[in-house]
Amino acid sequence: MNAEKRRAMFERLRAANPHPATELEYTTPFELLIAVLLSAQATDVSVNKATRKLYAVANTPAAIYALGVEGLTPFIQTIGLFRNKAKNAIETCRLILTEHAGQVPRTREGLEALPGVGRKTANVVLNTAFGEPTIAVDTHIFRVANRTGLAPGKDVDQVEHKLMKVLPAEFRQDAHHWLILHGRYTCTARSPQCWNCMLVDLCDYRTKTPLPGKAV
Incomplete structure (x- = not known):
């Protein structure tokens, strides 16, 4: 995936969810x-x-x-x-x-x-x-980064290193929240909802999942 596609991907994620947050509940x-x-x-x-x-x-x-x-x-x-x-x-x-x-x-x-x-x-x-621009790579981010071509890697450390290297600084603070949510609810493990994905035209995943009930 080239830099133009990466930027477009995160611009769309940001537009859809300007202030992403963890789904874990906490106050301190x-x-x-x-x-x-x-x-x-x-x-x-x-x-x-x-x-x-x-x-x-x-x-x-x-x-x-x-x-x-x-x-x-x-x-x-x-x-x-x-x-x-x-x-x-x-x-x-x-x-x-x-x-x-x-x-x-x-x-x-x-x-x-x-x-x-x-x-x-x-x-x-x-x-x-603490507001540091770190990226916590879990199974969702690992899957999304590899499946889309955003930042392919053999393990979570490789994916993290590549994401930190290729992502524009303006997206790093919120990147892992966007990617986790995308992997959790859209780019799911067994049956990604490509038919309902805002990034489908930017994604390198070849076997796009069609709308359920629609012939391929």
């Missing part, structure tokens, strides 16, 4: 961090259901740490991998309290040193909580 950087930590291999809907109840009881590092693993588990047991996530969340709270004065680290190094926080989670927090 810490709430966002915990929500993203819980969201690995889980849906935002399931995480939001859990955190609504959790944050009504405990929504600070000290309060969640005070719950301990046993106290936190009942709030998040409907989420996949909840046992490991509970352990990581409690240890993350401990480190935030003991090493960061109760504040979420604002650097990649500080974030990635927390249990359960990898590059993607760090990118989400840096971007959404």
Whole structure:
């Protein structure tokens, strides 16, 4: 995909959704961090259901740490991998309290040193909580970037590197939100809605999906 097509793609995404946002519910950087930590291999809907109840009881590092693993588990047991996530969340709270004065680290190094926080989670927090122009490549973005030809790569790191290299600076802050939403609701994994896609004429995907019920 050439630069002209890339710009046109993001101009359309921006026009359709000028102020994209994560679908995870949060009010503070810490709430966002915990929500993203819980969201690995889980849906935002399931995480939001859990955190609504959790944050009504405990929504600070000290309060969640005070719950301990046993106290936190009942709030998040409907989420996949909840046992490991509970352990990581409690240890993350401990480190935030003991090493960061109760504040979420604002650097990649500080974030990635927390249990359960990898590059993607760090990118989400840096971007959404602190306004850094990072791109968190999840399965949706990986699929969209490869399928459309926007930024093909063999793994998420390659896709992230390429996106950061080829995207005009004006789009980087919101790019991962646009791409996640596009992958979640339009460019879906099993049956992309090419017939309902605002980017269909810019996309390099050859096997366009026709309108359901319409002969190819």
